[in-house]
Amino acid sequence: MVETMATETESGFAKLGLDSRLVERLTGLGYEEPTPIQREAIPPLIEGHDLIGRAATGTGKTAAFSLPILHSLARSTARTKPTSLILVPTRELAMQVAESVAKYGQPLGVRVLPIYGGAPMDQQIRALDRGIDVVVATPGRALDHMRRTTLKLDAVTVVVLDEADEMLDMGFAEDIEAILSATPTERQTALFSATMAPRIKAIAVKHLKNATEIHVTRDPVPAGELPKVRQTAYVVQRQYKLAALGRVLDAEAPAAALIFCKTRSEVDELTEALAGRGYRPEALHGGMAQDARDRVMRLFRAGQANLLVATDVAARGLDVEHLTHVVNFSLPLGIENYVHRIGRVGRAGREGVAITVAEPREQGALRAIERHTGQRIEYGQVPTAATLREKRLERTKVAIRETVAAGELDAFRAMFGSLVGELDPTDVALAALKLAHRARGGDIDDGPDIPVVTAPPRGERSPRDLPPPRRGAFRGPGPRLARIFISAGREAGIMPRDLVGAIANEAGLPGREIHSIEITERFSLVDVPEDAAEHVIESLNGVRLRGRRVSARRDRQG
Incomplete structure (x- = not known):
């Protein structure tokens, strides 16, 4: 395999050799400069080489493999069968990748279809019968269609394995082998993975030919402008977790937050409880029908819901640009999952916030995360009722100032004049403030303050000085x-x-x-x-x- 490292090269999508219609489309969508993995992956893929890309979520890898596929389709004439197959681990990622391919390929009239379990098979069959250029599929559903002969791969010229490590972790190794074996041997193959474990290398050796290998983590930014994630943990006794979360959310006032739970029942219970506090939460987990999951994501992306309460599996592959906060209501089962969760915020130079509501017994897990990441997790004190009242009053003041600045108040002058004719003007203003404050949820009864759990002293050593934990686990050697x-x-x-x-x-x-x-x-x-x-x-x-x-x-x- 030929290995290259991502370096600063020529800028601009026009210099990567892409079809001019794609470049024009990208410009119209607001994309100006390719990310490192796009700069390194697009030229060899356009030239027809196999490729291995090590890339984390958020590095732009979807465009890195989608644009060469579209470039090839722009030069083909007869398009009767699928010529490109993209395999992904989850239904959410299938929908997301398919949406991106369709968006980039709009001027070419490219036909894209996501196929995944949980959606009606007959609708997918009808779409395949009408003719599709690019299929984005989960391995299990792709095999289902192959067995029915509704998905024919004999014309496929490009196969992409996206999130290959996730697919193997989910037990899709045999399915991937069966699918690759059903495609022409002269195809082009691209494999993208966050890690390069032995199992990934074995697939690469067997199915890729003289592949170019690229390793990219994040788009480099100047010193002082690195993506920031403020990590804070609130340690409380178990019975106070929900109340603590409510207070922290009230204090933070996130524009859009993704809240992680361990189980479906926990997701449903927390969603109901947060709705009772005046939030607009939506639940997302594997027990929901696909149309319900689609509706939830539309609401969240449109800003009509500001909290998304989800399990790790349901949220896998989701990438929401306006996300400001990630909340661990339950700690994940492994350190890598924690890192993956908080990596969804703090991108492109923006500051993100990662919040963990933990029980005292989980403080060892927090220490393990610090050792693994080399970053401090600050311990916060749950806001008191008095602190929250002050914050809510301040927000009401801000809202009043913004309303005055916006103008368009003349419609209320007659009402004001009528009221001050019979009441004290100060009382009228105070009553209006009271109503505005109440309308913004400012009169919530927070109840008694939550008992403080004092974090144990950490000493003077930095996380980098501590010995690393065993990979992928919070627990010590030899787990029970x-x-x-x-x-x-x-x-x-x-x-x-x-x-x-x-x-x-x-x-x-x-x-x-x-x-x-x-x-x-x-x-x-x-x-x-x-x-x-x-x-x-x-x-x-x-x-x-x-x-x-x-x-x-x-x-x-x-």
Whole structure:
């Protein structure tokens, strides 16, 4: 493989060799300069080379592989079958990538279709029958269509594996092999992954030919302008977590916040509680129908909902530009997941905020995060009722000033004159302020103050001086395991990849954290870390495996 490193090269999309219509479209969309991975990936992909791109979320990799595909389509004449296949791990990412491809390719009339589980199969079949240029698919649904012969890959010239490490963690290795084997051997293949684990390298060696390898993390910015994420933890006893979150949100007043929970039931309960505090929250988790998930994302992206309460799996692949805050109402199962969560804010030089509401027993996990990232997590004090009252009054003052500055008050002069004719003018103004303050939620009863939990002293060493934890875990060496009983086995056609995929997709537990698997005729047993067991059980209950709804519990013999 030929390896190149991203460096500052010629600027401007026009100098990358792209079709002029694409360059004009990008200019119209406001894109001026390519990111490092776009500068390095687009030219070799246009030339037809295979490519491996190591890139994190937010580096612009979607455009890096989409634009060369569109450039190739701009030069083709007969377009009757799909010529490009993009494989992604989740339905949300499939929709997001398909939307981007359609947006960039609008002047070319490119036909793009996302296919994923949870959406009606017949609608996807009709779209495929009408003719599609680019298919963006999750591996499982792509295989379903291949078995029905509704997705034909014999004309495919380009295959992209996006978020390859995530797909493998979710148990899609065999599906990917089957799909790649069904495409022409002379195709062009591009693989994008945040990590380059041995499994990824094995796929690259088997399916890519003399690939160019690029490693890019983030678009470099001048010193002093680096993306910032202010990380703060509020440590409270478990029974005060919801009240603490409400107060912190009231104090922060986020324009758009993504709040992470561990389970579907926690998402639903927290969404209901936040709505009771006057917020406009929406829930997002795997138990929702696809049309409901689509509606939620439309509301959030349009700013009609300011809080999105989600599980890790449901939020995977989401990229919302106006996001200002990420909140960990529940800490994730691994440090990498924490890093991935907070990486959604603080981009392009903007300051983002990452908030964690933790229990005292989770302070060790916070220390592990600090060691892993080399960054401090500041411990904050939950705002008191008095502090919140002051903040709300200040916001009302700001709103009044802005309203006066905006003008258009003449329609109310007659009313004001009538009132001051019978009441004291000061009382009239105070009553108006009271109504405005109440309309903004300023009269919420916050109840008694929340007991303070004092964080233990950290000493003088910086996080960089501390020994790093074991990769991917908060717990120490040799994690305790729990055995989970799942009510389906060989008679239902269950295979290890079904169990790994279900646990990774529904519970968000990476495949590397799943230990031994035993499949009997009528049930299966899976070993998972003890601290993830209850979450896995709740996530799997009611899920369908091979068309059968299963139940999960702790193994009574384990």
